Amino acid sequence: MTEHRWEKLLPFFSATYTRKYLFERYEQQEIAQSSTMSYRTCYAFMYHLQHGKLFLEQGANAPYEIKPVLFFYGLIQLLKVCILTVDPEYPSSSQVLAHGVTTRKRKKNRYRFFSDEVKVQRHGLFSHVLDKMFHMKQINGEKYRMETLLLHAPILFPVLESIYKKTLAVPCHIDEATLRIPTTLLDHYHMTEARFETYLNDYSVKKFTRQESSESGDFLMFKASSPLNPFKCHPFLYESKSKVWLLTDREETLHLPSIAIHYLLLYNLSMLCRYETEWWGELFHTFDGEDLPIILRLLDGYEQLIPEWISAFLLGG
Known part of the structure; x- marks a missing residue:
């Protein structure tokens, strides 16, 4: 646990530090029973952090063909860490446990990742993240094209x-x-x-x-x-x-924070990895089209980018 990219997050593997941190965050937001809430959420916070770290570490060492699944579930765990700092009651219902986005179940012939899209659902983790972490409301059914999302990744x-x-x-x-x-x-x-x-x-x-x-x-x-x-x-x-x-x-230019944009990208990549096995396999073995170099570069960046985003949210930089 000494990697530089996790260095800022290491204090959170102490229950004493985490309880104090959560108490101060809840006090700043004037959340009722801040002390009780900080004790209640402390270990959930730490377990989500540990689980997310494990997913990202395994993703870094995994073949490219299965990296999207590991990185996506790592991101989900770490977003739950962030949510607990602003919503100690999370999850208050089963509705916020779903991913909150969907994509076409069957891909068309001549499918290209660039041209694919995802659609936001009324309930789920995606909308909950935007609401609680960024005070943003998403429109149910809003669609985002991969090509537009990719333009928002400087790497x-x-x-x-x-x-x-x-x-x-x-x-x-x-x-x-x-x-x-x-x-x-x-x-x-x-x-x-x-x-x-x-x-x-x-x-x-x-x-x-x-x-x-x-x-x-x-x-x-x-x-x-x-x-x-x-x-x-x-x-x-x-x-x-x-x-x-x-x-x-x-x-x-999209009015979405970077971490939300990459949530959508990783969601779609993980769905392709899991459910479009034939297309996904051919992508890595035929090198056809322009999708593969973009996907490879994107996946190369997540091991470092995701911990940096979480550190920035929790610690302000």
Whole structure:
């Protein structure tokens, strides 16, 4: 348990630390009987964390053909850890135990992962995560295409841009809490500098203030009201504390946190792995089409990305 990616989460393998942490979280949210609730949820929190860690570790060492199932169930366990910090009664009913999304049961001929879609259900873990962790309400029946979801994974940009033969996103660097955004983005968005500043503040939970700079000809400089992290960075796509991205086509930008986007991607990949065995097997043995390199790169990233997301939610960075 000494891997760097789990280092920030190691204190949670102490019941004393976890109870104190949960008590403080519940007190901040003014949840009734915070002390009692922290004792009640402590071990469920720790067991979900341990279970999620085991799934991810096994997924890291498993063949690619079965990684999606292990990573998806690892993510589910770790999301339950996060939910218990804001909803100590979880699960209050069996409705929140379902995955909360669905996909076509039978795949058509000439199926492509890019073109597939998933549909949100009224009840289930997905909607519960958005509600409790992000205060977002999802519309029952809303559909998401894999192609659009994949555009929101910065680790995929090199391979996606090789396939599409065009720039899909623009990198924005963060230096001492100041964002450096290339002015070339204004051409993609068809905006003036003033309109772009308004856009950022309209679509973000943070306040962005324009800064003057000697580099103003090449970059727009903004200071955020608080540091960006994987859960609070919309409309930016988070890569690291020093780098975020903006899609060149702003109409493609989804109002979903990164972890929700990857929940949908992993759900669909795990369903293909389990129930579309013939197509899944042929994908890995015929190397046909463009799906495989994207799926491989995505799976390579989850062992590191998922613990980072959970750490950011629990510890704020």
